[in-house]
Amino acid sequence: MICNVVMAGGMAHLADQLATGKKLRDCVAEMYKTNRHVIFTGNGYSAEWPEEAKKRGLPNLNTTPKALATFNSAKNKAIFKKLKVYEADETDARAEVMYENYNTTLAIEAKTMIHMMETGILPACAKDLQKYTNCKALVGDREQVYGSIKAGTQKLKEVLSKVPHSIQEEATYYCDVVKPQMVALREVVDTTEGLLESGLYPYPTYETLLYSHHH
Structure with missing residues (x-):
């Protein structure tokens, strides 16, 4: 579900940019420039990537509690609501259920x-x-x-x-x-x-x- 939301969120952003009259190439180039710091062409399972990600200022949510702590962040609530996946209170409820399951x-x-x-x-x-x-x-x-x-x-x-x-x-x-x-x-x-x-x-x-x- 999360991967689908990430993909849908990216496509929704691209659609919003196209709706302003920008050319597709320019929109894609701008998105790439903004997000290129998350792209890693090495071995994502090696010890190299976490170190590189840290240098780039990317979070390393390598445990369930760390990941759950960000699930119902304001940013995530906004994209869930925009894509009609969850309302804000539903996101909080979902996070609580996952915490309960883990514990x-x-x-x-x-x-x-x-x-x-x-x-x-x-x-x-x-x-x-x-x-x-x-x-x-x-x-x-x-x-x-x-x-x-x-x-x-x-x-x-x-x-x-x-x-x-x-x-x-x-x-x-x-x-x-x-x-x-x-x-x-x-x-x-x-x-x-x-x-x-x-x-x-x-x-x-x-x-x-x-x-x-x-x-």
Whole structure:
């Protein structure tokens, strides 16, 4: 929808210019001159483009909260209204719905992760450690790694307990605080997957998902 609005807005502007009696070539040349700073012919997925965009004064809305914060800006409301997409209050409502969807999704994912740690991963770690009771020389760094899962899970619980109540602040908090903690915990669990006895790991591994049909 956004891409369609961008295209329609550009064409509407061009039509308005043509309606003043200007030649098509002159209108297009003027639009190009005005907007050429957004054109990048390099690799848009490389680290080069964000740096170049910053030099050109272009915004880098690389997270959902950053993008949502601009969705119902005065400029966007004006173009939505002009093209009869949304009225101003409808734009605000749409932004609120997207915030709610983002916040709810992250909350569910974080709580699900905690549940998976406490009912699946940690019990499996405990069973694995029991197998090394009489052979401590082979335990390696399992105790440290498994302990990190417990600590990481507790930290995730703590950050979840401090989520702000403002819908915008909540989204930013989930993005900047909760998600990084989930990523950190995930990294420890990835290490654990390589230490646990295969039969103890409680969830399907990538290997199982990809190659189980060959068995």
